[in-house]
Amino acid sequence: MSHKNFPMVPRVIFGRGSFNQLNEIIAPKRLSIHAPFIFLVDDVFKGNTSLLSRISLSYDDKIIFISAEEEPKTSQVDQLVEDIILMSKERPSGIIGIGGGTLLDLAKAVSIMLTNEGESKDYQGWDLVKNPAIYHVGIPTISGTGAEVSRTTVLTGPTRKLGINSDYTPFDQVILDSDLTEEVEHNQWFYTGMDCYIHCIESLSGTYLNTFSQSYGDMAYQLCKEVFLDNNLTEEESREKLMMASWHGGMSIAYSQVGVAHAMSYGLAYLLGTKHGIGNCIVFDHLEEFYPDGVKLFKQMKTKHNIELPQGICAHLSDEDFDIMINIALSLTPLWENALGKNWEKRISREKLKSLYQKM
Incomplete structure (x- = not known):
């Protein structure tokens, strides 16, 4: 190989x-x-x-x-x-x-x-x-x-x-x-920080994972937990740690891949223009079945930082709209393969994706 x-x-x-x-x-x-x-x-x-x-x-x-x-x-x-x-x-x-x-x-x-x-x-x-x-x-x-x-x-x-x-x-x-x-607005700080956290969860639980990715992913994951759940950090420490979490999270994906949240959030971004960080959060909030522990911790972080995610962004979409998002999500083969393995097409259906989008 x-x-x-x-x-x-x-x-x-x-x-x-x-x-x-x-x-x-x-x-x-x-x-x-x-x-x-x-x-x-x-x-x-x-x-x-x-x-x-x-x-x-x-x-x-x-x-x-x-x-x-x-x-x-x-x-x-x-x-x-x-x-x-x-x-x-x-x-x-x-x-x-x-x-x-x-x-x-x-x-x-x-x-x-x-x-x-x-x-x-x-x-x-x-x-x-x-x-x-x-x-x-x-x-x-x-x-x-x-x-x-x-x-x-x-x-x-x-x-x-x-x-x-x-x-x-x-x-x-x-x-x-x-x-x-320093000047980053609170919600923006959270959504973009969660992009890193979600990178870690998707990379660390994926089938593409190897020791290179895991070592960076573990580090980014630990740093995210400190930044978003530890009360003892100063502002400066929090900013420095999140900056390094972002770096390590990016390195972790270098040798692996992201997964379900990113695949589905690409669909939202294309059709609705939803920005990447917030789109990942909106999707990830509904992915207990794929990332049970990661989503549980995410909900804790969300509560701790008083984040209200937008609701009902897919409420008024037509069947054609859902099809566009589903097509984009499903076209990202490496992401699905990383998340669900070589037989991913047997494990995820258009109906499943539509029902998930309908909850958002």
Whole structure:
């Protein structure tokens, strides 16, 4: 058998205040005075001088503010690539993504599409990217998605929601500065943190699990339990631990896969535009039958942090709508195989999925 040769992020810097080292880290990577650095920044930071004053722009460098209200789309990636080509005299020296999973995924996708022909929808899938991406840096400002470490960039395309999974996707450099996650709103903190927790549960109970994944998954799981159930952590400790949980959770999936919650939440995201973290929570809340212990603990965390999940988001859907979501969920074969084994198609039916969606 052949083993997966997994690409990791080659350089990472961790610690409060480490964002201040961004300029000295990227300076040697500048290709010429006409090859700008392009900063893709979550637009919540638009008026945030404490963050923006620390990005020093030289020559033709640009900051592009992007809303993370919606999940990233292939059309959005293509538009950004076009804009960047038009505004730059030469191919950029690098793309720096600053934000949550949406911004990090956009930064990864844009850096790939600047060196690969065609449209980003053509690369949704596994190992379709031919040319290495340009230099790209990931700086998470919220913890949980694992986007800072993964080899995928999840995009909603014209026909499906699927990642560009490739060896060229991971960042060349990541900066993990937990001070950047200080302002995150309570519900958002919970939903994105639960993305990490659900990664762990799906990875650790999956058939793809091996010792590599398990060692990272166990660590992320323990960290999540501390962050969401331990009353003795300071704010700073909680932020640092969640940041590391996100990293380990992302690493855990590298060699395994996610499962039922992610498969079904992709359906919600595609049809209803439900954001990833909250979508995972809405689905996971109903998956006792697949993840009994994980869901039980999730409900405890939900109660402890006074989280009210949206109800009835599928109440008004037509049969066609349910079919669209079910088709998307079932198309994610590796996720089902990880969750239920090689004979997964015998264990999950369209009716079963529909009845689960109807509860949400």
